[in-house]
Amino acid sequence: MNVFALGWRNLARNRRRTALSLAIVACGTAALVVTAGFVRFSFDGLREAMIHGGLGHLEVAAEEEVERRGVVALDRSPSAALEGWEALRGELERLPHVDAVGANLHLLGLVRRADGAAVSFVGLGVEPDRELRMAFPTKLRSGRGLAATPPAPGDEPVLLAAGLARSLGAAPGDTVTLLMARADGMLNAMDARVTGIYTTGVAELDTRMLKLPLASAARLAETSRVSNLVVALDDTSRTAEVAAAVRRALAARGDALVVTPWSARAPFYEQVRGLYTGIFRFLGTIVALLVVLAASNTLVMTVFERLRELGTLRAIGTTPGQIAALLFAEAGELGLAGGALGALAGWAAVGGINALGLRLPAPPGAVEEIDLELALVPEAFVGAVVLMVAVLLVAAIVPILRATRIAVVDALGHV
Amino acid sequence: MKPARAALCAFVAAALGAARLAAADAELTRLLADSDPFATAPSEMRVELVFSSPRGEARVPVEIWRKGEGLALVRFLAPRDLGKYVVRRDGGFYFLSPRAAEPVRLAPALAPAGGAALDALLAVRPSRDYDVVTTSEHSGQVTFDLAARAGTPGAPRLRWVVSRATRRPLRVEFRDAADAVERLVEFKAWRAGRRLEPAAIVAKEIARGSPPLEVEIVAIEERPVPAALFDLKDGSARAALPPPQRPPEAL
Amino acid sequence: MPPPPPVFRARGLDKSYRLGGTTVRALAGVDLEVDAGEALFVAGPSGSGKSTLLHLLGTLDRPDAGALELDGTDVGPLGERERTLLRRHRLGFVFQDFHLVPVLSALENVEVPLWIAGVPRRDRRRRAEAALAAVGLGDRLAHRPDALSGGERQRVAIARALVHEPRAVLADEPTGNLDSATAAAIVELLLALRRERGTTLVVATHDPALLARAPRLLTLRDGRVVADERAPEAW
Numbered sequence: 094m095n096v097f098a099l100g101w102r103n104l105a106r107n108r109r110r111t112a113l114s115l116a117i118v119a120c121g122t123a124a125l126v127v128t129a130g131f132v133r134f135s136f137d138g139l140r141e142a143m144i145h146g147g148l149g150h151l152e153v154a155a156e157e158e159v160e161r162r163g164v165v166a167l168d169r170s171p172s173a174a175l176e177g178w179e180a181l182r183g184e185l186e187r188l189p190h191v192d193a194v195g196a197n198l199h200l201l202g203l204v205r206r207a208d209g210a211a212v213s214f215v216g217l218g219v220e221p222d223r224e225l226r227m228a229f230p231t232k233l234r235s236g237r238g239l240a241a242t243p244p245a246p247g248d249e250p251v252l253l254a255a256g257l258a259r260s261l262g263a264a265p266g267d268t269v270t271l272l273m274a275r276a277d278g279m280l281n282a283m284d285a286r287v288t289g290i291y292t293t294g295v296a297e298l299d300t301r302m303l304k305l306p307l308a309s310a311a312r313l314a315e316t317s318r319v320s321n322l323v324v325a326l327d328d329t330s331r332t333a334e335v336a337a338a339v340r341r342a343l344a345a346r347g348d349a350l351v352v353t354p355w356s357a358r359a360p361f362y363e364q365v366r367g368l369y370t371g372i373f374r375f376l377g378t379i380v381a382l383l384v385v386l387a388a389s390n391t392l393v394m395t396v397f398e399r400l401r402e403l404g405t406l407r408a409i410g411t412t413p414g415q416i417a418a419l420l421f422a423e424a425g426e427l428g429l430a431g432g433a434l435g436a437l438a439g440w441a442a443v444g445g446i447n448a449l450g451l452r453l454p455a456p457p458g459a460v461e462e463i464d465l466e467l468a469l470v471p472e473a474f475v476g477a478v479v480l481m482v483a484v485l486l487v488a489a490i491v492p493i494l495r496a497t498r499i500a501v502v503d504a505l506g507h508v
Numbered sequence: 509m510k511p512a513r514a515a516l517c518a519f520v521a522a523a524l525g526a527a528r529l530a531a532a533d534a535e536l537t538r539l540l541a542d543s544d545p546f547a548t549a550p551s552e553m554r555v556e557l558v559f560s561s562p563r564g565e566a567r568v569p570v571e572i573w574r575k576g577e578g579l580a581l582v583r584f585l586a587p588r589d590l591g592k593y594v595v596r597r598d599g600g601f602y603f604l605s606p607r608a609a610e611p612v613r614l615a616p617a618l619a620p621a622g623g624a625a626l627d628a629l630l631a632v633r634p635s636r637d638y639d640v641v642t643t644s645e646h647s648g649q650v651t652f653d654l655a656a657r658a659g660t661p662g663a664p665r666l667r668w669v670v671s672r673a674t675r676r677p678l679r680v681e682f683r684d685a686a687d688a689v690e691r692l693v694e695f696k697a698w699r700a701g702r703r704l705e706p707a708a709i710v711a712k713e714i715a716r717g718s719p720p721l722e723v724e725i726v727a728i729e730e731r732p733v734p735a736a737l738f739d740l741k742d743g744s745a746r747a748a749l750p751p752p753q754r755p756p757e758a759l
Numbered sequence: 760m761p762p763p764p765p766v767f768r769a770r771g772l773d774k775s776y777r778l779g780g781t782t783v784r785a786l787a788g789v790d791l792e793v794d795a796g797e798a799l800f801v802a803g804p805s806g807s808g809k810s811t812l813l814h815l816l817g818t819l820d821r822p823d824a825g826a827l828e829l830d831g832t833d834v835g836p837l838g839e840r841e842r843t844l845l846r847r848h849r850l851g852f853v854f855q856d857f858h859l860v861p862v863l864s865a866l867e868n869v870e871v872p873l874w875i876a877g878v879p880r881r882d883r884r885r886r887a888e889a890a891l892a893a894v895g896l897g898d899r900l901a902h903r904p905d906a907l908s909g910g911e912r913q914r915v916a917i918a919r920a921l922v923h924e925p926r927a928v929l930a931d932e933p934t935g936n937l938d939s940a941t942a943a944a945i946v947e948l949l950l951a952l953r954r955e956r957g958t959t960l961v962v963a964t965h966d967p968a969l970l971a972r973a974p975r976l977l978t979l980r981d982g983r984v985v986a987d988e989r990a991p992e993a994w
Contacts, residue, residue: 505854
C-alpha cells in the first residue's frame with residue numbers, strides 16, 4: 094500500500110466526477126498540444142519560406158554589406174564588395190551539410206519599357222542552377238524561368254515580379270531597359286528581355302523586385318564582385334554547426350568576412366515568433382487557470398465528502414503532512430491520467446485535422462494560401478502533461494489546507 | 509540763402525550724387541562683365557575635363573561638345589565607359605549606352621552631377637542675361653545678387669562673387685526662384701593667359717545633396733561641332749569621334 | 760520500586776463549546792485516573808460529556824482548563840505534531856460509525872496505523888493478519904468494508920485499534936450502530952482482548968447491556984463525575 098495506489102483507488106470512488114475531471118484536464122491538454130502544433134507549423138513554415146525564399150541558411154558577406162543593411166530590403170542600397178568569391182564558394186560547397194552556395198548581386202535602379210515611365214526596382218543577380226540546388230523555387234506566374242546557362246552579352250533575360258510587371262505593362266517577350274548607377278556613380282543602361290513574371294510571395298516586394306542571371310547583373314552593374322554568398326544546407330538544425338565551420342574556413346583563408354545565420358537576417362520571423370509565443374503562453378495560462386478552477390472545485394468537493402475519513406486518519410496518528418501527501422498524490426494522478434488522455438486526444442486531433450487537407454488564407458503581406466499541416470511537438474506533449482500535473486497540484490492546495498486545518502473532532506463529527 | 513540758390517545747390521548736389529552713383533554703378537557693371545569667364549566663349553566648342561571626388565578615389569575623364577545653348581554631348585573617355593554618352597537636347601538629358609538600343613531619358617536629378625554643373629556654368633552669362641538686384645562688398649569680395657531676365661534659360665537667380673583685386677569670379681551660386689541654392693561652383697584655378705579661362709572648379713549639387721566634385725578643365729577648344737553628334741537615333745557620328753588624345757586617367 | 764503512573768491522569772478537566780449563541784459547558788472540573796490494564800466504561804445521558812471526555816483523553820481536543828497526563832507525560836504543552844505521534848504509538852480508537860477507509864480491504868484498513876508509522880510491508884502484513892485473526896476475521900482479509908456486516912466492520916476497527924499494541928484503546932459508542940447480539944459480541948471481544956493483552960480500555964456508552972458488564976463505571980452528568988464505581992474483579 095502506498096499513497097499512489099491509495100490515490101488511484103480514491104479517484105475510482107466517484108467515477109462520474111473523476112471522469113468529468115479527467116475530461117476537463119484532457120481537453121486542456123489536447124488544446125495545448127494542438128495549439129503547439131499549429132504554432133510550430135507556423136514557425137516552421139515561415140522559417141522554411143524565408144530560407145528557401147532566398148535568405149538561405151547562412152550568408153557570407155563583407156562587413157560593409159552587413160553594416161549597411163536596413164530593416165526593409167527595399168531601402169537597402171546595393172554593394173558589391175565580395176571579390177574573389179568563386180574560390181571561396183568552391184571551398185564552402187565542400188563543407189559537410191552544405192547543399193549549395195549561390196552568389197547574389199544586389200541591384201537598385203530604374204526600369205522602363207519603351208517610352209513608358211521609369212519605375213524603381215530592387216534587383217537580384219542570381220545563379221539559376223544554384224537556386225535549383227538550394228531549393229529556392231521561383232514561383233512563376235507566366236513565361237519561363239531563368240536558364241541555368243549564363244546568357245551571352247546582349248541577350249539578357251530578366252524575370253519581373255508581378256507588381257512591377259503590372260506597373261510597366263510588361264509581359265513575357267517584351268524588352269525593358271534597366272538603368273542603374275555603379276558604385277562610383279557612373280550610370281549604365283542595359284536592355285533585357287522579359288522571360289517570365291514571378292511572385293515573391295510578398296505583395297510589397299512584388300511591386301519592386303526583378304531577377305537576372307548573375308552574368309547579366311554583373312554586366313549591368315559593371316562589376317565582377319558580388320554582394321554576398323548564400324549558403325543552403327540539407328538540414329536547418331545544422332545552421333549553427335555549419336556557421337562555425339564556415340567561420341573557421343574564412344579565418345584560415347584570412348578573409349575578414351561576416352557569416353550571418355538566417356535568423357539574424359529575418360527580424361520579421363523573430364517578431365512573428367515572439368508574437369506567437371506570447372499568444373501561446375497567454376492561451377496556456379488561460380487553459381491552466383480554467384483547469385485549476387474546475388479541478389479545485391472538484392477536489393474541494395471530494396475532500397469535503399471525505400472529511401470524516403481524513404479526520405479518522407488524523408485521529409489514529411496520521412500527520413497533516415501525510416494527509417497532504419495523500420491528497421497531492423491523488424491530484425497529481427488526476428493530472429497525469431487526464432494529461433495522458435489529453436495527449437492521446439491531441440495526437441488524434443492533429444492527425445485528424447491534417448487529414449482534412451485544410452488550407453489557410455494567405456498571411457498578411459503574402460500572396461498565396463498555405464496548406465495546414467499541424468506539427469507533432471514532443472516537447473508540447475510532455476510539457477502539457479507536466480503542466481496539468483502541476484496545475485492539479487496547485488488546485489489541491491486549498492482542499493488540503495481545509496482538510497488539515499480543521500480540528501480533528503470537527504472532522505470526525507462531519508457527516 | 510535765397511530759395512532759388514538753395515534749389516540750385518540741391519539740384520547740383522543731386523546731380524553730382526547721381527553721377528557718383530552712376531559712376532559707381534558703371535564700375536560694378538564693368539567688374540561683372542570682366543569677371544564673366546565665358547562672355548567671349550565660342551558657341552561651338554569641345555571641352556576636355558576630368559571629374560574627381562574630393563579624395564581622388566575616382567577620376568572620370570570626359571569630353572563635352574557644345575553647339576550653341578541648346579545642344580551638349582558628354583562623352584565618357586575611361587576605357588570601361590567608352591560608348592556611353594549623355595546628350596542634352598530639347599530641354600532634356602538622354603543617356604546612351606552600348607547595352608541599350610534606345611536612349612534613356614534622365615530626370616534632371618539623374619544627369620551626371622559634374623557635367624550638369626559645368627554645362628550650367630558654360631551657359632551662364634551673368635552680365636548679358638541677368639539684372640543686378642543688389643551688390644555688397646566685404647574684404648575685397650564683391651557679391652552680386654542677380655535675377656534672370658525674361659526668356660533666360662537656366663537658373664532664375666544667381667549670386668556671383670568676384671575678387672575686386674583679380675577681377676575674377678570666386679564662386680557662383682545657382683539659385684531657384686525662391687532664392688534657395690541649388691548648385692554651387694567655386695573657381696579654384698585659372699589658366700595662364702589673357703583670356704579668363706578656369707583651370708579647375710569645384711561643383712556641388714546642393715539640391716541633390718551629393719558630395720562635391722572637383723573638375724579639372726584640361727582644355728577648352730573652339731571648333732565646329734556637327735549636329736549629328738546629338739542625333740539620338742543615329743550614333744555613327746559619335747562612333748566616328750577620334751579616340752581620346754591623351755591617355756585618359758584610369759579609374 | 761514506585762508503582763507505574765496511571766495510563767490516564769486527568770485533573771480538573773474543563774471544556775466548553777459554543778453552540779449558536781450559547782456556550783455549553785461539556786466538562787466541568789473532571790478528575791480521573793485510569794490504571795494500566797483497566798477497563799473503564801463512561802456512562803451518562805446524551806450531552807453529559809462522554810464523547811468530550813474521550814476526545815480529551817485521546818488528545819483529539821484540548822481542554823479549556825485542567826491537566827492531562829498520558830503515561831506520566833503532560834500532554835498540555837505538546838504541539839499538534841507531538842500529539843499526533845502520541846496517538847499513533849500509544850492510543851487506538853474505535854468509533855460508533857466504524858470509520859473504515861472504504862477503498863481499503865479489511866487487511867489494508869488494519870495495516871494503516873502500521874503504515875503511517877513506517878513499519879515495513881512484510882511485518883505490517885503479518886501483524887495485521889494476526890490482528891484480524893484475533894478478532895475472528897482471518898478469512899475476510901480481502902473484503903472491503905461495503906462487503907462486511909456492521910459487526911464485521913467493527914471487528915476490523917477493533918483490530919485496527921489494537922494492531923500497533925497501544926497503551927490504551929478509546930471506544931466511543933462502539934456498539935451504537937449494532938444490533939444487541941452483535942453489540943454483546945463486540946463488547947465481549949473488547950474485554951477479552953483487554954484481558955489477553957492488558958490493554959487499557961475506555962469505553963463511552965449509554966447501552967445498558969454494556970454498562971451492566973462494566974468492571975469500572977464512571978457516570979457523568981452535565982459534565983461532572985457523579986459516580987465512579989468498580990465492580991468486583993470477575994472479568
